[in-house]
Amino acid sequence: MVIYGVALLSVCMLVGVLLGDFIGNLIGVSANVGGVGIGMVLLVLVIDYLRRKKKLDIPAEEGIKFWSAIYIPVVVAMAAQQNVVSALSGGPIAILAGTLAVVVSFLLVPVISKVGKSSDNTFNNHTRDV
């Protein structure tokens, strides 16, 4: 059933967020540490397990795929409720700091991507592109 997939997804998120809060408390941070990331890893592991056991039927998968597909519209709705006015009213300090941080972070992407890449041979990359 479709709801099984949606429920599985929801449980993964709740467990992830709960663990994220727990880790945050543990290290004394007033924020959720990696809750969503933990939820994602959980979902990947659980799906992998259920597939191997052949316990995941197609309607259940559709329940997860729907939310995956609705992701872009959700992000557009997220963009439409950003506090753009206050971002711009921060003046030159905010605009300069934010912009420079993005520029430098972009420049670092290719640099950090190379770190530890030796184990990754180029042949694999080519086949993936095809």
Next chain:
Amino acid sequence: MDAIISVLEKNGLVTAFAVIGILMYVSYVISKKLTRGRVHGSAIAIILGLVLAYFGGITTGGDKGLADLSIFAGIGIMGGAMLRDLAIIATAFGVHLEEVKKAGLSGILSLFVGIASSFLIGVLIALAFGYTDAASLATIGAGTTTYIVGPVTGAAVGASSEVIALSIAAGLIKAILIMIATPFIAKYIGLNNPRSAIVYGGLMGSTSGVAGGLAATDPKLVPYGAMTATFYTGLGCLLAPSILFLAVRAVFGA
């Protein structure tokens, strides 16, 4: 007219689905007709969303963009943290765990480098604009990592509310710029495979920025970038008020 408004207000979330659907349709038509598909439809939709958020903010004086207009309140639910996180986790459905394992180390490295570099830039800009006390410098530096780390750090180190507001604005600018610029910059920084997406997520950090930026670049990369990005804010809240603040204080004094 009142009857229509009342129906739209009463069915907020459903109204949001309809409005965002129409916005996506218009964006894809613009993408196809005006840019011949060169600018991705979702990139245009996100930019239009931000423009609408600006007008919503000006009209209402609120802090939730278009969602502050009562007929668009449902957009606040649809694009709020709860459904956004659910949708982000759902994208993990297409993740290859092998890719994550292979890039794990560079992902962790990217988190530390990303937080340190954004923080440093914030501190330097604040210095250039005449701030000299460690609390203000660290708070603006923290805000430059994400708009959540800024106020958390500001409260911890006792920064003024004016500085905290500034730190939030810096983080918002960063998030918005990541959403807009990523699809245009992607090919120049090799952002076309899971490994670079993991690194990108760790360097950028802003969950909303990364979520929007990758959605407009290549939806297949979303889960990889989101996975590291979701650790960034937590790590930032840990490092900024502690080690990074102490470092700033050691250099510039209290």
